[in-house]
Each structure stands twice: as structure tokens, then as C-alpha cells.
Amino acid sequence: MIPLLHDFTDVPVLIFGGGLVGARKSRRFAREADVTVVSPEFVDEPFGPHELDDTESTAGSIELVRAGPGPENVEEWIARLEPALVIAATDDGAVNEAVVESARERGILVNRADRSGDRDPGSVVVPATARDEQVVVSISTGGTAPVLSKYLRQELEETLEGASEMATVLGDLRTELKRRDVPPDRRREIVTDVVNSSATWTALRSGASKASQVIEDVLEEERSRGGNP
């Protein structure tokens, strides 16, 4: 399987199943998408953004629809909502199977939560995601051990701290160096030194330096060693 990043802004996503898994995936996709969850019952777990996890902010929406379609009725829901992605997260294998078949016939992305192996070609897996704003790492174990994906996600969240600020520094610095016609090889050396500098990471993580300050310092150093900036 090959990871891709997909922009779900304002895109409909349909989830069958209002258990813990349906709730988790609805929070995940409501970050961007307009999520509809169809289920005869919903667990108490919050379906909105998790109050303890501010990385799961909701720009999209979640609508809960109380219904329990049988395998033969699943297709009507998919046809009516025309989602970009369907998630089969019920505890009924026949319903999940019908969701997969119907989505496949219509060429819609489909994620089946109750299977790790035996996937249909074209199906998608939801990876664990560690994120610091625009910087994203996704983790999958090929379905063998989701709990390991979760563990690694938690480990990586520490590593990623400050990565968004560092990305801003490096992106803006590259723009400034280009504007000053610094040759590509030298540009690469400069940004490589910055990203490898533990002092810069520490300064950004602690808030001791702002991105603009770091950029100014680098340009100043380059000026003093006789470069163009």
C-alpha cells in the first residue's frame, strides 16, 4: 500500500457504524470533511472533536443519522450522499461487505474497519497520524498491529514538536535566499545546517526564538561570511 495525502475540505464522507471506531474515524475526518454517520445507536464517546486533543480541530461537520440499513439498503445511502470516502465500521460483517461492494461499483474510496488482510484492490487504510500543523507523519503496520501504529504515533508526536515552526523557518528562508540569488548548492547547505542545528530546534521549541529571528540570524551570518544576502 502506498500512502497519499488527500484534501477532504468540504468533501462528504459517509460512515456506517456509531461505535467506538465510527466515533474515532468521524473525529478524524471532521477535521476537514462533512461527515455523516449512519447507525441505529451511537456510543457515548464524543463524535465531535475530542476535548483533550486540540490537534483534532473541526473545520468540517458531523451529522448523526439514526438508521440501521440492511446490506440491501446500503447502496441507497451511498447513492444519496455521493461521498468521496465510505467507511464500513459496523459490527455486522454482511453490512460491511455490502458497503465495500457498493462503493467499489461506484468507484468510491472505501475503508473497511473490521479487516486487516484480504483487502479489495483499491481499498484504503486509515493510518495513525502524528501531526504538528502542516507537518504530517502517517504510520501503518500493513494491518498487522494497529496498536503498534498508535504507540509509534505517540512516540513521534514528541519528535514532531516544533516541526511546524521549523518548516516555516526553512520555507521562508528558502524564499529569501532565492530572492537574493544565492546559488542552489549554497542554499541547500544553509537549509541543511539549519535543520540539523539542535540549538535552533531547542530555541524554536522553547519559544526563545521566533521564525523571523532565526531567518534574520542566518541571513546576517551569510552576509558576514561574504555571501550575497
Ligand SMILES: C[C@@]1(CC(=O)O)c2cc3[nH]c(cc4nc(cc5[nH]c(cc(n2)[C@H]1CCC(=O)O)[C@@](C)(CC(=O)O)[C@@H]5CCC(=O)O)C(CC(=O)O)=C4CCC(=O)O)c(CCC(=O)O)c3CC(=O)O
Ligand atoms: C486495518 C485497519 C483498518 C482501518 O481501520 O483502516 C485496522 C483494523 C483493525 N484494528 C483493530 C483493533 C485496534 N485498532 C486500534 C487502533 C487503531 N487502528 C487504526 C487503523 C487500522 N485498524 C487499520 C490498519 C492500520 C495499520 O496498518 O496499522 C488506527 C491506526 C487509525 C484509526 O482507526 O483511526 C488506530 C490508532 C489511532 C491512533 O491512536 O493514532 C486499536 C488500539 C486501541 O483501540 O487503543 C485496536 C485494539 C488492539 C488490537 O486489537 O490490536 C482490529 C481488531 C478488531 C477486533 O479484533 O475486534 C482490526 C481488524 C482486524 O485486524 O481484523
Ligand SMILES: NC(=O)C1=CN([C@@H]2O[C@H](COP(=O)(O)OP(=O)(O)OC[C@H]3O[C@@H](n4cnc5c(N)ncnc54)[C@H](O)[C@@H]3O)[C@@H](O)[C@H]2O)C=CC1
Ligand atoms: N479499525 C479499527 O481500528 C478497529 C476495528 N474494529 C472492528 O470494527 C468494528 C466496529 O468496532 P466498534 O466500533 O468497536 O464496535 P461497536 O460494536 O462498538 O459498534 C458497532 C456499531 O455499528 C452499529 N451498527 C450495527 N448495525 C448497523 C447497520 N446495519 N448500519 C449502521 N450501523 C450499524 C451499531 O449500532 C454500533 O453503533 C468491529 O466489528 C471490530 O471488529 C475494532 C476495533 C478497532
